[in-house]
Amino acid sequence: MDLLLQTGLNAVYAASYMALIAVGLVLIFGVMGVINFAHGELFMAGAYAVVALYADLAVPFLLAVAGGLLFVGVLGLVMERALFRPLRDNPLGGLVASIGFLLVLQALAVLLFGVRMEHVPPATQEIIAFSERVRFPLQRLWVVIAAIVLLSGLWLFLKKTRLGWALRASAQDPEAAALQGISINQTARIAMFIGAALAGVAGALSAPLVSVNPHMGHSVIITAFIVIIVGGIGSLEGAVVAAIVYAFIHTFVTTFWDGVIADIVGLTLMLLVLIVKPTGLFGTADRA
C-alpha cells in the first residue's frame, strides 16, 4: 500500500514536468506548424541556467528559476526570428533547422560546462512525510505547483484575453487571422516565448532532481513526443491529460518492472493511438 502511494506521488511529479514540456511543444506546433526537435535542449538550457546562477553564482533558487525562464524564453524568440520565420512555408526545413539548433545548444553546453554531470544541491531539504515510508520532497512539490499555476495561467490567457484569442485564431487559420489584422509574427513570437519558457521552467525546477548533462534532452523529447501524440497533436488539454496518464503508466511500470519495459510500453501506447485514432485522444483537426 505504501509503495502504491509513493509511486502515485512520484507519478504526480512526473506528470507535472511532462505536462509543462508537452504543452509548450503543442503550443509551438499549433501556432508555428513545426515540430520543435530542440525542445528537449530547451529543457536542458533551463537546467543549466540554474547550474550557472544557483549552483555557481549562489543566486537564490527561485530567482535562478525565473532567470532560467527568461533565458529559455529568449532562446525561443531567437529560434522564431532566425529559423522558423524564414522557413515558414517549409515545415520539414523548420524541423531540420531545429535539429541544427539542438546540436548547437548541446555543443555550447559541452563547451561551457563540460560533458560530465553537474550536481545541483537541492534548494530545500524539507520532506513532506505522509507516513513512515511515504515521503514527498518539497523540491518535487514545487514542480507540481509550478505546473498547476503556469498551465492554468496559460489557459486563462488563451481563453480570456484578446491576445490569447489572437493566438488561437492564428493557430486555427493563419490566413484568416492575418485578414483580421492579427500579426502572425507577433503571435509566433508569443507562442515561441511561452512554449520555450515552459520547457525552461521545467528544466530549471528539476535541475536539483535529475542529473544535469548536455545530453539530457534526448529522453525528454521522446517523452514529449509520446505525450503529444497520445493527447492529440494540436490539443493543449489533451497534452495535459496525456501527460497525467502517461506519467502514471510509466512510473508504475518502472517501479514494478523496469525502465526499459516502461519505455517500450509508452512507445507501444503511442503507436496504438496513432493506428487507432491518429488525431489523438483529444485532437480534432490537424492543428490546434
Next chain:
Amino acid sequence: MLKVLGWLVLIAALIGVPHVLSFSQQEILVFLTINVLLVASYRLLTLTGEWSLAHVVIMGVGAYASALYSRHFGIWVPVSAGLGALTACAVALVLSFPLFRMKGFYFLIGSFAAGEIIRLLWKRFREPFGGPKGLKRIEGMPDLDLGFYTFDFFEPVAYYYLCLVVVGASLWVMWRIERSPVGLTFQAVHWQDKLAEAAGVNVRAWRTLAFVIASGFAGLSGALLAHYIGTINPNSFEVEHMVFVLTWAIVGGTATLYGPILGAIVLTVLNDILLREIGLEQWRPLIYGLVLIASVLFLPKGLESVVQRATRAARPAEPEPKPQEARP
C-alpha cells in the same frame, strides 16, 4: 565517348583514393561508403513523400540479423548478409501495416516510435541480442583468394573495395528502379497522390513497396557494417545516427540520386576529416549544427541544386543532370 571516359576516370579515382589516405581516414572511407548506401536507400523511401525516422534502426535489423545468422547457424557470411537484408525487408513489411495508416508528421513520429521499440527490444533481451552491450566478435568476411591477389577483409582498403562493389551494384539497381515505371509511380504517389489514386494506383501498396525495397538496402548496409567493425550494440543505431542521415539527405537535396550522396560525402569530409584535422573536437557539433541551419536557410534545394546550375551553365543544351556524378 565522353561519358565512358568520365566513368573510367571516376572508377580509377575510386580505386586510387584509399592509397593517398592515412589508416584512420581509410576507416572513415569504409564507413562513408556504407553510409552512401544507407542514405541513397533513404532517398528511395522519400521518393514517395514519406520521411521515416526508423531507417537507421532498419539498418540495425540487417546488422543484427546477419550477425546472428552467421553465429548461430554458421551461415557463410556473404549469404547471411543477404539474408540480413531480406530480414530487414520482412521487418519493414510488418511495420508498414501500422505505419502507412499515417502520413506526414504522424508517419515521421510513428516511424520513430516503431524504431525505438525495436531498439529497446535489443537492449532488453540479452538472448539473443546481447542486451545493452550488444553483439561482440561478429564473424568477419572470409578472405577472397583471386590467385594473383588475396583480399584480407580485416584490412580497410580491401573491405573498401568490397563495399565499393556492393554499394555500386546497389546504386545501379536503385537507379534502374527509379528510371523504370515503378519509379515514376513512386513520384506520382508523392506529388499527385489523389490523382494517382483516382487513376487506379494503390497508393498504400506503392508506399509499402518503396519502404520495403529501401529497407532491404538499408539492411544490407547494416550487414556490411556489422561484419567490418565486429561489434554492434543498440546505441550504434540511435536516433542521433538517424539525424545524420536526415541531414545528409536534406543538405544534399533529394531530387536526384547523387544529391544525398553528395551531402553524405561533403558533410563527412567536413566533420570527420577537416574539423578533426583542425583539432577542435568539442566545436565539431557546434559547427555541424550551424552548417545544417545555414544550408536549410540559404540552400533549401540542397547541394545538388548547385551542381545542376553548374552543369546547366556549362552545357545549356542538356538540362538534365548527369547521373555519373552519382557514384561516391
